Amino acid sequence: MKQRALWSAVLVGGLALAGCGSASDSESSSSGESTDTLVVWDWKSGEENAAGYYEQAKADFAEKHPDVTVEFVAQPFDQYYTLLGTAIQAGEGPDVVLFNGGGQIRDRVDALLPLDDYVADDRERLAGWEAFSQDGQVFAVPLTLQGHPIYYNKALYEQAGLDPENPPATWDDFVADCGTIKTATGADCIALGNKEGYGIEFFLSAMGSAVLTPQEYDAWIAGDRDWSSPHVKQIFELWKAAGDTGLNNEGANSTAMFNDSFAIFQAGEAANMIGLMSDIGHWKDFNEFLGAENVGVMTAPVVNPEATPSLPYDGGIGYAVMNWTSDPDLAADLVRSLSSTEALEAFYADAGAIVSDTTIDVSDAGPAVSTIVGEIQTGKQALHVALSSQTLELIHRLSQQLLSGSVTVDDAVAQLAASDQAG
Amino acid sequence: MPVGGSPPSAGSVSTTEPFAAADGRTVDDRSGPDGSRRARSRARDWERLAPYVLVAPAVLIIVGLRLYPLLLGVNFSFTGDGDRNGEAVGLDNYLALFDDPLFQQALRNVGLLVVLLPVAVAVPGLLATFIYLRVPGHRFFRSVYFFPAVLSPVIVGAIFNLLLAFDGPLNTVLGSVGVGPVDWLGDPDVAMFMVVGVHVWATFGMGLVVFLAGFATLDAALLDAARVDGASLRQVIRHVIIPGLTRTIQFVFVTTMIGMLTSMFGLLYVMTSGGPEGSTYLPEYYIWIQQGQMNRPALASAASTILFLIMLVVGLLQLSILRRTGRED
Incomplete structure (x- = not known):
């Protein structure tokens, strides 16, 4: 009897949970949690080099709300958005969640709480808000900045008899220097991993500002993307040419970006690499292998004289508040603690992330990071972040086809235009 | 389904005994044969229902945790994503x-x-x-x-x-x-x-x-x-x-x-x-x-x-x- 009652309870519960009329139910429903516990989902809180950051943030929050417990749940990153999607469908789960900027958060803003009213005081101090905004509303507070500087190996430039402090300023010089380096040292020009198709994202964003005019660039970010314009096509022609003329390492389509391509650059087998600013594949990793004095960052070599190269970057990761949380004020306070200057300073010092707080001093970490931070002021949003995840999935595939020659540039941009308009 | 097989009848034997014992107290105060007939018919009822009760957990699990989600999934496949979340979209997907x-x-x-x-x-x-x-x-x-x-x-x-x-x-x-x-x-x-x-x-x-x-x-x-x-x-x-x-x-x-x-x-x-x-x-x-x-x-x-x-x-x-x-x- 007891067993049957239990089963019926399980069943009724199951049916009640599942009984909604759509595949991704985003109606808000109370999570039933009492207000003195906040649950946070992320993929960072288990990492050793982020421990100092979380300690600072927790201390800051505990000072404001001593009677509230915060539970950090570290999820595996490769499952993260799948798990989050399930929580969103169920309409309950964590109160505060970590997001990547761009498509990942924009696809899910229906389930998030707009934070504009809570973070008005932080707008000046932090950079990178655009990646977490949709239709003029902010949905997460940026912690780190993520972008795509072009790193180069100063030692290889020097070995080839080139001036490592004067990296090539135009694309033609860049290609010529690569030829010199190849002859002198045998190293490839660009370390590229395009197995997952991420290579094109990095390339598009790093080289975009060296090809598009500032007007075209701003229009792209604003959503007015003319895929058939000669400059947009030129980016994809460059991508294809870099593959066809052997600038990339061999087998780029089967080399994983994370972390095989970084390993190629770190081993000194390639002279240049479009990397990241934070987390991984960034100046701190490269410094460790090549020595801080050998890692340089160049502005994108100019392709089109009318273009003004700039550093492409966005808010990298940021905490957001789910709209079903029972006490939005409390959750927003936690997000503010998680982005306090002290916490972010610890994040920068331990994990080597370029954090969103522009007031932190970075002068002691080598030339590469100084160059990057110096360019943040003039930097712009990365081109690929403006694209929907559907279009990005398509661009991944097309980038591999462009390298293998099974699609033409004209065909590729036509497909991308169609996908971009549909999304 | 093994309806009427030996396991159900074995189960009914063991369950009829407590029924009779529980009734026994009232039976002593009233007329004996009448009460025992009622007990027997209850036992028969139970015996008739027992197979259904016994297979019910299995059926409920299959229906509730297999068939229902399956139908729900098929149902979802006729609704939209994103802006059209929850709307019926026919065969669009x-x-x-x-x-x-x-x-x-x-x-x-x-x-x-x-x-x-x-x-x-x-x-x-x-x-x-x-x-x-x-x-x-x-x-x-x-x-x-x-x-x-x-x-x-x-x-x-x-x-x-x-x-x-x-x-x-x-x-x-x-x-x-x-x-x-x-x-x-x-x-x-x-x-x-x-x-x-x-x-x-x-x-x-x-x-x-x-x-x-x-x-x-x-x-x-x-x-x-x-x-x-x-x-x-x-x-x-x-x-x-x-x-x-x-x-x-x-x-x-x-x-x-x-x-x-x-x-x-x-x-x-x-x-x-x-x-x-x-x-x-x-x-x-x-x-x-x-x-x-x-x-x-x-x-x-x-x-x-x-x-x-x-x-x-x-x-x-x-x-x-x-x-x-x-x-x-």
Whole structure:
């Protein structure tokens, strides 16, 4: 009897949970949690080099709300958005969640709480808000900045008899220097991993500002993307040419970006690499292998004289508040603690992330990071972040086809235009 | 359902006793026969209901945790994603699916798996034959062949990622004999074959064991007779071993097909991530991408429904094959 009652309870519960009329139910429903516990989902809180950051943030929050417990749940990153999607469908789960900027958060803003009213005081101090905004509303507070500087190996430039402090300023010089380096040292020009198709994202964003005019660039970010314009096509022609003329390492389509391509650059087998600013594949990793004095960052070599190269970057990761949380004020306070200057300073010092707080001093970490931070002021949003995840999935595939020659540039941009308009 | 079988009646015997005992107290105060008749009819009621009560948990679990979610999934596949969340969109998701070159590729790859199935069955079959015919070192081979079957797909995938890398050992070996490097996992025409090949390598041990079990039932006298009559190895395999092993071969066909359709996800995820150029997509992987990465659960539901139908057809075909072999027996 007891067993049957239990089963019926399980069943009724199951049916009640599942009984909604759509595949991704985003109606808000109370999570039933009492207000003195906040649950946070992320993929960072288990990492050793982020421990100092979380300690600072927790201390800051505990000072404001001593009677509230915060539970950090570290999820595996490769499952993260799948798990989050399930929580969103169920309409309950964590109160505060970590997001990547761009498509990942924009696809899910229906389930998030707009934070504009809570973070008005932080707008000046932090950079990178655009990646977490949709239709003029902010949905997460940026912690780190993520972008795509072009790193180069100063030692290889020097070995080839080139001036490592004067990296090539135009694309033609860049290609010529690569030829010199190849002859002198045998190293490839660009370390590229395009197995997952991420290579094109990095390339598009790093080289975009060296090809598009500032007007075209701003229009792209604003959503007015003319895929058939000669400059947009030129980016994809460059991508294809870099593959066809052997600038990339061999087998780029089967080399994983994370972390095989970084390993190629770190081993000194390639002279240049479009990397990241934070987390991984960034100046701190490269410094460790090549020595801080050998890692340089160049502005994108100019392709089109009318273009003004700039550093492409966005808010990298940021905490957001789910709209079903029972006490939005409390959750927003936690997000503010998680982005306090002290916490972010610890994040920068331990994990080597370029954090969103522009007031932190970075002068002691080598030339590469100084160059990057110096360019943040003039930097712009990365081109690929403006694209929907559907279009990005398509661009991944097309980038591999462009390298293998099974699609033409004209065909590729036509497909991308169609996908971009549909999304 | 075993309605009226011995277990239910055994259950009813033990449950009638407490009923009678509970009634006993009132029976003493009233007229005896009347009360005992009531107890007996209650016992009969219980006996009639018992089978239903006893199968109810199983039925409820199947209906509640299998059929209902299944129907819900099919229902979702007719609703929209994103802005059209919750709206009925008719067949839009299905049209979008068949319009999507990635999904077409995934279905083509299912077709490719079916075409490659005989190879996947022949490999363990042939190797088992050699072991059965006691080639030198057959004991050693028997255990070595089974070894990969105990490795998880993630480990197997990682191993072959290293071996098949563009600058990996296989290309180095090929290079030393003057054959140009092949981008095993980066060439869309090659990658799917590599993944299937690795899957076969990793799983043929199970088929091998089944084949060896089948060989155990083979009549050794027939083989000896064939040898005495001067049959060559090929003739022995063609005319003695294969006919003797029909049922085993069919069974391995069925289980290998199921394995290929349902357990390639781990390998795909580790080895190619569906690439290059989307050439190694399978429906499972497509569903996962659409649900988890693209946030399009309704489209994923539609793809799941199609995968379910494919599996249903395959399953029914296999059932009929197995039933036919059962009758031949």
